[in-house]
Amino acid sequence: ELQPAKHEHHEADDAAPVEDRRAATPFLKEMAMDAQKTISRMMGVAQLLKHKQGAKEQAQLVQQLTANGRRLGNTIRDLSDIDSLVTGIISLELRNTDLESLIRRVLEESGIQSEQDVRVEIEPVSIAVDRTRTEQIIQALLRSAGDRTPEGKTITVRLIRDKGGALIVVEDAESSAEISLSPMVRRLAEVQGGWAKVAPRDGGGAAFQVFLPAGGPGGTPPGEPVEGDQPVEEVKDEPNHWVQAEQALVRELRELSQGKAK
Numbered sequence: 001e002l003q004p005a006k007h008e009h010h011e012a013d014d015a016a017p018v019e020d021r022r023a024a025t026p027f028l029k030e031m032a033m034d035a036q037k038t039i040s041r042m043m044g045v046a047q048l049l050k051h052k053q054g055a056k057e058q059a060q061l062v063q064q065l066t067a068n069g070r071r072l073g074n075t076i077r078d079l080s081d082i083d084s085l086v087t088g089i090i091s092l093e094l095r096n097t098d099l100e101s102l103i104r105r106v107l108e109e110s111g112i113q114s115e116q117d118v119r120v121e122i123e124p125v126s127i128a129v130d131r132t133r134t135e136q137i138i139q140a141l142l143r144s145a146g147d148r149t150p151e152g153k154t155i156t157v158r159l160i161r162d163k164g165g166a167l168i169v170v171e172d173a174e175s176s177a178e179i180s181l182s183p184m185v186r187r188l189a190e191v192q193g194g195w196a197k198v199a200p201r202d203g204g205g206a207a208f209q210v211f212l213p214a215g216g217p218g219g220t221p222p223g224e225p226v227e228g229d230q231p232v233e234e235v236k237d238e239p240n241h242w243v244q245a246e247q248a249l250v251r252e253l254r255e256l257s258q259g260k261a262k
Contacts, residue, residue, distance in 0.1 A: 026183040028082065035075045037143070041111075042068045067109035074136055085184075090191045092130040094216050099125045099134070099166055103159055106138045112146045112155070122159040125166045127214035133188045134212065137196075140185050141170040141208055148175050165194065165213035173205035185210060193217035 045065045052058050084090050100122050112118055145155045149172045158169040177200040185208075189196040194212040201207045 030182060030184050031075050034140075034143070035072060038068050038072045038075065042072070064109055064111055067106075071136075071139055074132065085187055088187060088191055090133070090188075092133070092192065092216055094128045095131055096126055096128050097131045097134065099127065099129070099159055099168070102131070102135060103138055103157065103168070106135060106142065107157065110139070110142050110146070112142055115151050116146060116149050117152060117154045119154060119156045121156065123161050125159055125161050127166055127212070128216065129166075129212050129214075130192055130216065133192060137185050137188050137210055138168065140182050141168070141210070144182060144208070145170050145172055145175075148172065148179075150174065162211060165211060168210045168212070169207050171201045171205060171207035173201065173203065175206035177201070177206040179206060181208065191217075 042065060045061050045068070049058060049061050049065075052061060103122060104120070107113060107118065107120065142155075142157075149155055153172065153174055155170065155172045158167075158171070160167040160169070177198055179198060181196055181198050186196045189210045189212065192212055193216050194210065196208075196210045199207045199209055
């Protein structure tokens with residue numbers, strides 16, 4: 001007589017998916033909140049564009065709109081590959097990057113300078129990092145600082161050449177050093193061979209610090225081959241390219257508002 005097959009159920013079979021979900025939760029929460037804020041900012045900028053006639057004002061708003069669109073695209077990409085964030089197995093594209101120009105551009109695009117008193121203390125630093133992931137780190141640090149700091153209060157952004165890499169610091173007098181660090185910032189620093197932490201700020205408040213080594217994990221010096229013996233190329237922001245793109249979009253928006261677009 002045939003006996004029904006026995007199915008042995010192991011608790012470990014259920015435990016693994018549960019653990020995976022728990023590990024992903026902090027990242028999912030942060031990305032969902034970031035996406036919501038980014039969409040809200042894009043909608044706000046789009047509304048402002050309807051009422052701005054000056055080309056310079058429109059170009060600034062289009063720059064913010066473009067930056068937020070790029071940020072939203074990065075968030076969607078990370079959401080679609082959440083396992084990589086959870087495990088820390090993230091593919092890096094290391095290139096020599098001018099961190100000074102990168103930070104200044106992200107600051108300008110963030111709009112934070114119109115709401116808070118932002119002080120910038122930056123040293124010229126160019127090292128091999130993953131540019132997109134580093135931009136995400138800077139964006140997250142500035143967004144968090146802006147959320148925590150009352151309007152008109154001071155936020156200080158520092159870039160310091162450190163041993164074997166660079167130290168990025170965003171600090172304010174309003175935050176507590178006991179506040180938890182963004183899991184995204186921590187993970188994106190760690191996958192590049194660096195670290196992220198919160199430290200007490202002199203005079204009160206907190207300093208959010210991120211160290212990135214030159215050349216990512218393993219510390220390959222800038223200018224030497226990385227990742228498959230491919231040469232490390234110097235990557236700088238290209239303001240002329242962005243200005244031309246923004247001016248073209250401003251012209252198109254103006255034509256649409258005047259009913260001339262085909």
